[in-house]
Amino acid sequence: MQCRQLGSATESWDENGRSLTDQVGDLFRTKPLPSMPLYFWGDADNTRYLDSYFREFPGVWRHGDWITIGKDGSCVIYGRSDATLNRSGLRMGTSEIYGPIETLPEILDSMVIDLEYLGRPSDMELFVVLWGGVSLDADLEDRIRQAIRAALSLRFLPDRITLARAIPRTLSGKKQEVPIKKLYLGRSAQDTVNREPMANPECLDWYVERAQQYVRGLDASTARAAPRP
Numbered sequence: 001m002q003c004r005q006l007g008s009a010t011e012s013w014d015e016n017g018r019s020l021t022d023q024v025g026d027l028f029r030t031k032p033l034p035s036m037p038l039y040f041w042g043d044a045d046n047t048r049y050l051d052s053y054f055r056e057f058p059g060v061w062r063h064g065d066w067i068t069i070g071k072d073g074s075c076v077i078y079g080r081s082d083a084t085l086n087r088s089g090l091r092m093g094t095s096e097i098y099g100p101i102e103t104l105p106e107i108l109d110s111m112v113i114d115l116e117y118l119g120r121p122s123d124m125e126l127f128v129v130l131w132g133g134v135s136l137d138a139d140l141e142d143r144i145r146q147a148i149r150a151a152l153s154l155r156f157l158p159d160r161i162t163l164a165r166a167i168p169r170t171l172s173g174k175k176q177e178v179p180i181k182k183l184y185l186g187r188s189a190q191d192t193v194n195r196e197p198m199a200n201p202e203c204l205d206w207y208v209e210r211a212q213q214y215v216r217g218l219d220a221s222t223a224r225a226a227p228r229p
Helices: 047-052 095-101 138-151 177-184 201-225
Strands: 011-015 024-027 061-069 075-080 085-087 090-092 109-114 121-131 160-163
Touching: 024 090, 047 061, 061 160, 075 109, 085 109, 095 109, 095 121, 109 177, 138 160, 177 201
Parallel strands: 121 160
Antiparallel strands: 011 024, 024 061, 061 075, 085 090, 109 121
């Protein structure tokens, strides 16, 4: 977008609420927006409303998208900053994917990230950890896709299924989908992931390397597609 909408106090923030320029950050609105909803239907005490938009910083609206605001005021919106999957306009929580996948006897653990990078179509990568002695062959990949297709729809089939050594988790067991997604958007590991609350920080370097390869591949394809002067 060439600029921010009139009447929209939009900023790109990092996890600590610091404003960013020329860097990918969370889209926050620091003042009320004319079209902002006032409440949710049936949410009598505003609990759901406040938890959805004002949980991170009270009084500051978190929109739930990645954004870069350039020095010239132009903006690029990249897609969802939470773990929500957005495929062709259909949104779904990642837990809906894990249900059918992790019922397969070969699957020990799994994690999915959905990348809407620089306006490109949704690009979904599914990481799976298998029980010892099991290999990720064409037959298992096909059964994973069949399980997702049967439980959800064709739209939520992953673009890639990748064998991983481990799924990064916090000490409380939560899958770290959002930090890994940030790595794939080009954020540095130092600014993105805190190893201290991780249950298995030794697995992080593998994801950092893969994310860097992914970003380099995007940069190369963008350069090839650029018009010649």
